[in-house]
Amino acid sequence: MxxxxxxxxxxxxxxxxxxxxxxxxxxxVAVFSDADRTSLHVRMAxxxxxxxxxxxxxxYLRIDKILAxxxxxGAEAIHPGYGFLSENADFAAACEDAGIVFIGxxxxxxxxxxSKTAARxxxxxxxxxxxxxxxxxxxxxxxxxxxxxxGYPILLKAVAGGGGKGMRRVDAEAELDGxxxxxxxxAERAFRSAEIYVEKLVERPRHIEIQVLGDRHGNMVHLGERxxxxxxxxxxxxxxSPSPLIAQHPEMRHxxxxxxVRAAQAAGYYNAGTVEFLVDQDRRFYFLxxxxxxQVEHPITELVTGLDLxxxxxxxxxxxxxxxxxxxxxxxxxxxxCRIYAEDxxxxxxxxxxxxxxxxxxxxxxxxxxxxxxxGWTVPMEYDPLLAKLAVWTGSRGESVDRMVRxxxxxxxxxxxxxxxxxxxxxxxxxxxxxxLHTGFIEEFFARTKPVAAPEELRAVAALxxxxxxxxxxxxxxPAVAGGSSWVEAGRSELLR
Amino acid sequence: MKLDLKIDGAAEQIEILAPGPSCRFxxxxxxxAADVEMAEPGVYSILIDGRSYEARVExxxxxxxxxxxxxxxxxxxxxxxxxxxxxxxxVADGVQAIAAPMPGxxxxxxxxxxxxxxxxxxxxxxxxMKMQNEMKSPRAGKVLSLSAKEGATVTxxxxxxxxx
Numbered sequence: 001m002x003x004x005x006x007x008x009x010x011x012x013x014x015x016x017x018x019x020x021x022x023x024x025x026x027x028x029v030a031v032f033s034d035a036d037r038t039s040l041h042v043r044m045a046x047x048x049x050x051x052x053x054x055x056x057x058x059x060y061l062r063i064d065k066i067l068a069x070x071x072x073x074g075a076e077a078i079h080p081g082y083g084f085l086s087e088n089a090d091f092a093a094a095c096e097d098a099g100i101v102f103i104g105x106x107x108x109x110x111x112x113x114x115s116k117t118a119a120r121x122x123x124x125x126x127x128x129x130x131x132x133x134x135x136x137x138x139x140x141x142x143x144x145x146x147x148x149x150x151g152y153p154i155l156l157k158a159v160a161g162g163g164g165k166g167m168r169r170v171d172a173e174a175e176l177d178g179x180x181x182x183x184x185x186x187a188e189r190a191f192r193s194a195e196i197y198v199e200k201l202v203e204r205p206r207h208i209e210i211q212v213l214g215d216r217h218g219n220m221v222h223l224g225e226r227x228x229x230x231x232x233x234x235x236x237x238x239x240x241s242p243s244p245l246i247a248q249h250p251e252m253r254h255x256x257x258x259x260x261v262r263a264a265q266a267a268g269y270y271n272a273g274t275v276e277f278l279v280d281q282d283r284r285f286y287f288l289x290x291x292x293x294x295q296v297e298h299p300i301t302e303l304v305t306g307l308d309l310x311x312x313x314x315x316x317x318x319x320x321x322x323x324x325x326x327x328x329x330x331x332x333x334x335x336x337x338c339r340i341y342a343e344d345x346x347x348x349x350x351x352x353x354x355x356x357x358x359x360x361x362x363x364x365x366x367x368x369x370x371x372x373x374x375x376g377w378t379v380p381m382e383y384d385p386l387l388a389k390l391a392v393w394t395g396s397r398g399e400s401v402d403r404m405v406r407x408x409x410x411x412x413x414x415x416x417x418x419x420x421x422x423x424x425x426x427x428x429x430x431x432x433x434x435x436x437l438h439t440g441f442i443e444e445f446f447a448r449t450k451p452v453a454a455p456e457e458l459r460a461v462a463a464l465x466x467x468x469x470x471x472x473x474x475x476x477x478x479p480a481v482a483g484g485s486s487w488v489e490a491g492r493s494e495l496l497r
Numbered sequence: 498m499k500l501d502l503k504i505d506g507a508a509e510q511i512e513i514l515a516p517g518p519s520c521r522f523x524x525x526x527x528x529x530a531a532d533v534e535m536a537e538p539g540v541y542s543i544l545i546d547g548r549s550y551e552a553r554v555e556x557x558x559x560x561x562x563x564x565x566x567x568x569x570x571x572x573x574x575x576x577x578x579x580x581x582x583x584x585x586x587x588v589a590d591g592v593q594a595i596a597a598p599m600p601g602x603x604x605x606x607x608x609x610x611x612x613x614x615x616x617x618x619x620x621x622x623x624x625x626m627k628m629q630n631e632m633k634s635p636r637a638g639k640v641l642s643l644s645a646k647e648g649a650t651v652t653x654x655x656x657x658x659x660x661x
Contacts, residue, residue, distance in 0.1 A: 342626070350599040351626035352653070357555070358539065381601055381650075385626045409567060414539065414555050421567040454568055457545065459504060460524045462563040463511045464531060465541045465552035466572040467500050467522070469561060471513070 001318050002026055002076045002101070007041065008066050008091075009081030012372040012388060013296070014041035017079045020310040029073045031066060033059035035380040040372045047073050054382045060084045063091050067098050077101035077317055079310075083384065086293040087114055103317040104271050105292050112267040113290040117159050117197050119267075123287040126266035128259045131202060131278065131286040137195030140180045147173055150200045156180060158187035159195035164234025166190060169201060202286065204438040205278040207231065208243050209291075210260035211301045213312060214270040219322045222257035223301050223309075224331050229437035230426065232349050237419065237442075238426065239297035240336040241304050244397060244435025249283060256285055263287060272298075272313050296339065296389065299368055303335035303393040334400040337391040338408070338423045340371070342379045345422035353381035358414030362407035366393045379416060387418065397435070401427050425449070503560075503573040558654045592661040593635045597651040601625030606647055608658075612640045620658055621645050634660050 004027035007014045018028045018041060030045035035054035042048045049069040052059035059065070061084060070078055078095055080086035080103070092107035104110075113119045117135045124130055132150050134142060137159050147154050147170070156179060158166030166187030168179040180196060188194040206229045214220030227243030228236040246252045260275035267290070274295045276288040298309050316322070342352045359375040371388030373379070379387065390411065392403040408424045426432055429445060454462075502509040514521040517533035532544040536551075543550045555562045563570045605622040608614055614634045620643075623630050638660045645657040 344599070347598060350630060351601070351628050353600050353625055358537070358553070381625045383626060412553060412564070414553060421564075421569060424567050454570070456525060457548075458550075458565055458568060459509075459570070460527075460529060461531075461543050461545065461550045461552055461565055462570040462572060463502055463504060463509060463524050464520070464522055464533070464543065465554050465563050465565075466502065466504075466561045466570075466574050467511045467513055468517065468520075468533065468541065469539070469554040470500060470574040471498065473556075 002314070004029060004047075004073065004075045005077045005079055005103070005314070006031065006066070006070045006073065006075035007045070007079050007081065008060070008085055009079070009083070010036050010039060010041055010060060010372075011383065012370050012386060013081035013083075013294070015044060015372050016370045017081060017310055018044050020308055021079075021314070023308075024311060024314065026314070029069065029075050031060070031069055033382075035382050038377065039380075040374060040377075049073065054380065056084065056383070063088075063094050066091075067094060067100065070100050071098070075100065077103050077314070079103040079313070080293065082291075082293050082296055087291070089114055101317050103313050105267075105269050105273060109267045109269045110292045113264075113269070113273075113292050115159055116157065116161065116289050119290050120287070122266050123263045123290075126259075126262040128263045128275075128287040129285065131199045131288075133199035134197050136197060138197055140177060143180060143196075143198045144173060144176055146198050147176065153201040153203075155199045155201040156183040156196050157199065158183065158191055158193070159197055160191035160193040161187060166196065167234060202278050202280050204440060205229075205280055206243070206245060206437055207236070207276065207288075207439055208246065208256065208279050208285070209274050209276040209295075210256050211295070211298070211309075212260050212264045212269070212273050212275060213309070213316075213322065214264065214273075215316045215322045216270050216319060217321055219325075220261050220265055220269070221322060221324070221326045221329060222261050223305050223307065223329060224253055225256060226295075226297055226300055227437065228297060229439050230432075230441050231439050232345075232442050234439075236297060237339050237341070238336065238423065239300055240334065240397070240400075241300045242331065242334065242397075244437065245279065245283070247397065247435075252279075252283065252285070259285070259287070263290065271316050272309055296386070297337055299370060299389060299391045300335035300337045303368065303391060304331045304333060305329060306332070333393055333395045334397040335391055335393045336397075336400045336404050337389050338404065338419075339386055340388045340390055340411070340413075341419050342385040342387055342416050343419055344417040345419045349419070351381075351385040352417040353379045353385065354416040355379075356413060356415050358412060360410065360412040362390065362410035364407075364410075366403055367407050368392070373413075387413070398433070401433060499577060500574050501577045505571055558652065592641060592659050593638075594656045595620060595632050595635070595658040595660065597623055597653055597655045597657055598630060598632070599623065599625050600653050601630075601651060603645045603647055603649050603651060603657070604629065606643070606645055608634075608640050608643065610640050610643050614638065614640060614660065620660075623651065623657075632657065636660055 006029040021028050028045040030041045030048040031051045032042045033054045051065045085091040089107040089110040092102045095102040120135045153171045156168040166183050168183040170179045184194040208227050211223040226239050226241045228239045230238035274291040277285040279285045343349045355378045368391040373387050394400045499512045512523040520531045520533045534542045536542045539554045541552045553564045560571045560573045601623045604624045607619045618634045619631045641659045641661045643658045
């Protein structure tokens, strides 16, 4: 086993990886940019090294700097987390060349699954169903021809893409030229590749993905599914396992699991990976893409299987065999995760970095919180706005929804805006509770939900709190009350001693 | 003492008849009694007729934000007997201010003072956490002021330009 591992990441995932490494008795090396000197992963790690300015292109994406730190500190392996360099085949290859173990698949597997079009071809060869599409960077004329053959709507996607960047829905041929131009330029900016491919759009699909895990000796299992249909801007915000659909049709888990394992094995895959599928209204599933890394939402799989995926990743990277077979994998209960973001859900989910002035975390039965924040910390504006992942587990989906609502009620983050209150609205929605999920759920939710007026007593309490707080403030911090008079001061000191 | 309030845009008045912890106040025509304690800085535990509320108050440049059990209220409070200093966002009639929707960094400035702009024309681009947000002119007119500079950091609600 390794004695020391470098974590080439930041934020909650770096903290999560450090936790397991510590449990395994493995030393940890953190890297950090200017913006992250006081971030939790640096504070928690055994060793830490500065790698450059805040811009990730000058720090967390610098292969040369990260390898230099690994050598200097004697790290034998690197865990890439997710995002940044985690799906960068050149990074995996550079680690291989430097004699440092990359905790993940081979650079060759990343290449075969990293490009979405190459992944589609691999999946087709492995017999996995795919949505009709053009499997290579296409010209606008090829896309027009495709639209005529398969009908609209269609979906334009970036070949090098992810996270919804460079993606455009096109409902009619007249919109195609403009949409193609926008998608290519967005793809060019985000991924430095303007290449676009096209797929037939599946209406109201569910996003259901399969966790796979394989060792370097040819063994591979799947660990069941996660449903991630609740998304904003094509990014997941709530995930759950089991999928409410698959809970009703358990045979789908085995069909999709087998298809995922076949596709991954066709790419010579080992370590942890995720095969994403779209599921249409008739419960047909289509291969979407493979994420060749640990997923953000891996904790819910850990909760229902009782496994530690990071520990397994490290053991596999060190040459170990899978310690169990497919028939040993058991799923128990129901887990849900909410991604807590520094953003304003009522203003187009715009990010909201800033200083955390107050923090109360949910506690009690069945709560798991993977986070990187603490009171007084300033959420940097340079990186993804993910603050924490709040996951709950109970024996059934209904109880897990109730537990999540309870946990969200306890969760308080002051100083910045977050989506905590918005999640409560979603989880209390009858359609969500009924498990009627699809990737356009949030847009539809906003369209059909009218704001409910607050009860009068709640408004009175809010008014009282605001009044007392205003009277208590010192003049210099009270922008609404001009000047500072002695009687206001006196009033303040009488109040709330 | 009396305070004029604006709760999510609606005008109200509150009168504090007796301060805490055994507080009496008048709101919405009714006189109410409340047991009030500040449990943590900015966090008020309020008991009314045996019901327990927790109000979390936060100061933002524009208003106070009060959160009670996940419900968010934006409240402006002022003493009616005091002169009110003009807030950062207040501007003359017909002039529209463009305020930053989020904290971030200005990555591009697309107009200059004196430019004639059309409705929906992009004025500047603010970026935070990998998201870019183009701020567009809400009306046709002339750019009267433009304090935004490329590379500058801005806070939410900060006025970046005015159009008249």
